[in-house]
Amino acid sequence: MKLFVYDTPELTPTGKTPDCAIAVDVLRATSTIATVLASGGEAVQAFSDLDQLIEVSEKWPAEKRLRAGERGGAKVAGFELGNSPLDCTPELVQGRRLFISTTNGTRALQRIQDSPTVLAAALINRAAVVQYILEKQPETVWIVGSGWEGSFSLEDTACAGAIAHSIVEQSQLSLEELAGNDEVISAIALYSQWQNDLLGLFHQASHGKRLLRLECDEDLKYCAQTDILDVLPMQQEPGVL
């Protein structure tokens, strides 16, 4: 097995696919997706375009759908939800499909959607994703951070490092054997430095600061937890997990 970390969708190679691709948007799209599925949501369908989301979701029975839209960290007017995982309670999402569009996370998912296996990972479901990788042993694994509008995000690369760190710890292989690019080593180093204070890392991160300005402190606390949800968001058809 070879692991590759790509810090943004833009840095992710085109024209080829890995055996397994993992999208990461800790703040907050993949944390929200994991929470919806762990809370009994029927599925999550991701869109980069808001108009397309509205058009497709219109065809779904109203009582079986929820629409979540975020731009710049804020809820999109007219949508039931923004992108706070804390809003995705079992009472609200049970049996319903979440149609979601966010600034960066849904773009990352779209970037890797042609891979044979596509997963969504956050810190809160890291263990479930690692367990799957250790069981299936895909030959190539890409971990793709969402970043922010094309640039690096501290929290996504730290989560990529958390996943890679756990795979190295639990597999029979060394880091040297597993690392497919330098970014894997760098991501593990970042995670190792902050693993006991991931909330502190979020407070240093530019998107963490953006969310704090929007009074999303509780979201940051929730998303900074590790391995609390035993859920594996896996793509069933392009864009649907």
Ligand code: 3SL
């Ligand atoms: O960029 C994204 O996809 C979002 O997750 C950003 S936010 O955390 O909802 O602001």
